[in-house]
Structures are given as C-alpha cells and as structure tokens.
Amino acid sequence: MQHIYGGPMGRLIEEFSRLPGIGGKSAQRLAFHIIHLPAEKAEGLADAILQAKRNVRYCSVCCNLTDQDACQICSSSKRDASTIMVVEDPRDLAAYERTGEFHGVYHVLHGAISPMHGVGPNDLTIAQLLKRLQAEEAKEIIVATNPNVEGEATALYIGKILKPMGLKVTRIAHGVPVGGDLEFVDQVTLSRALEGRREL
C-alpha cells in the first residue's frame, strides 16, 4: 500500500503497520491522522515514544517497568513491603493496581515457565526474588501468575522453592476464570480471587 504514497508518508504507514494489531488500513488511517495533527501534537507523540524507550527500565527491587529506581510502588511508604505479590507481567500488576485492594508490593517475573516455548525458571526473575527474600523480611508471598497451564506450573515451582525457606506462600483463588488471561479479568473477580487466596 505504501508505494502509492511514497516518501515520508509511505514510510510512516509502513512503520505503523509493523505495530502489533495494526493492519494496512489502520496504519493508513493513523498516518493521515498524524499529517492533519498540529505540529506540536505530532512532536508530542514522537517524543513520548523516545522518552519511554530511553527512560523506562526495570526496577532493581521488583523488576517492574519504571522510570525511577526503586519504582513508585517499591519506594512508597504506604505499601506493606512484607507482602509480595508475584505476577507474570507488568500488565498483570497494573490490573491488580486498578482493583485498589492490594497494599503490598510486587515481584514481576516477566513470563511463566513454559517448556513448550523453551522458558525455564532461569529465564524469569526468580533468582532476583530469592535474593530479595534473603534481604527482606517477608510475611507472605502471594502467587498471582495467570490461571493457565504455564501460570500454574510457575506457581507450583515457586511454592516448592519458597516453602522450605519457611515462608507463607499463597495462591490467588480460582475465582479467576481458568484458561483465561489475568490482564483481561474484571476488577470484582480479581478482588474475589485476592480475598479467597489459599495456602500453596
């Protein structure tokens, strides 16, 4: 499609169509939208991309995405650092933050154990979690990995290595729909799952 436009317009359409979930028609529509934006709005979008790419890194404590180290949650005095919720992904963390019912801190694994996809425990941030648990006094580890095969396997693995350390390890209740993706669960279900958590 972009060859019809050519030049900067074609290049912009091509760049947009490389983004996930954006096809040729959507990319064309976005490019036309950009062309008709005031210059400062288009520059704002370009700058937001650059700033995010340059300044967003992993928190050295919880491995969540952040632009400050430690992240806002880890460095907050209002959060209970002795309750750590383990999630697969920053989006899952965001989903729990939206419920407003969890006042502990997080640990982001950046994935789940999946032999099918060649992801083992060493590809996740489990080593960082263990190091963290040696330094900090934790009362409870809540495992909130996704309620699917990989998430359950990861939960079992984490339970197996943390329980011998004398830690209380819990799993969010199966109020969350089995086979689903935590990111898309509604807030009430997420809250129920948090309330109904059980010892692993």
Next chain:
Amino acid sequence: MQHIYGGPMGRLIEEFSRLPGIGGKSAQRLAFHIIHLPAEKAEGLADAILQAKRNVRYCSVCCNLTDQDACQICSSSKRDASTIMVVEDPRDLAAYERTGEFHGVYHVLHGAISPMHGVGPNDLTIAQLLKRLQAEEAKEIIVATNPNVEGEATALYIGKILKPMGLKVTRIAHGVPVGGDLEFVDQVTLSRALEGRREL
C-alpha cells in the same frame, strides 16, 4: 489507566490512546511493544512521525499529499495530464492507483459538499481546480467523489460549473455500491466503475 504506570510509560499510553481507533488496552499493548523494541526501531517510528509531519504538504497542482512539489503523479511524463479525476480524499486517490487502470492525473477536493456539516464549495479545492483548468488543456474531467449523498451533490455541483466551460465532465458508474465509502471498495468494482463512466 496510565496513572498506574506514571512517568514516560503513562505518557506514551496516553498519547497512543488519543489516536483514532486505539482504546486503552490497545494503547497499553502498543506502549509495551515500544518498550521492548530495539532502540533504533523505536527511534525509527518517532522519526517517521516527525518526517511525515514536517515534509508532507499539498501538491500545488492537484492538492494531493506529497513531499515534492509537484507531486509524483503530476510531474510524471507517463501520466495523461488532459484527463483529470476529481476525488474527495487522498485515500480515494490511493484506492484508484491500486487498480492500476487510470493513467490520467487527479484533483483532490479534501472533502465533499455537506450543508449538514457546514462544508460548502469554498471549503473544498474547487477554486484551485478552476484555476488549473484555465491554465491547462483538459479533455475530460472524471468526477469520482463517493457514491453517497455528499459525493453526489459535489459531483452535480462540479458538473454544473464545468459544463458551461465546454468541458467533458463524466461521473464514475454506479458499479460502486451506493451509500458506501470509496476507500473500501474492491479493485475490480473500482475498475468497472471507471469503465462504465457516463456523461454528467
């Protein structure tokens, strides 16, 4: 949603969610995609936005979007400058270019007459078209506005002012589905409509 992320990440999600057809979840997904891109890919996208915004302007002949003046089509020696197709939008031009069956040049109106939306003939590039027709020798004007109320009204208006000038004014055939949007019509239908054009 963006307040959970905060900082550059929140800003990027916000910027993305302002784009047409991109909701909160898609914006979040795009932002995560950007964060995980290699730096040069993210910079490439930002640069494409800036370059398109800075360098894309209207062709002084046909009013299409271009980064060179006159545009590629107007300045091509392979195009028949005596046959001018009048379209509402650069996307309609692109749709006809994809058929590969039109070898004339274009005139982009940037809209259609629509009293409902307060768009009159003076809001379109009809004055530029008249000026162009005084300077150039045109054999035929093909009106390819959309086959809906606004497009038909615009076609009638153009016919009414050009025919007294002794010009041959044609309208693409109603092979194109009435009530639809030209941009989304398949290429065969667009070709049939071009073949079956009739005097206005």
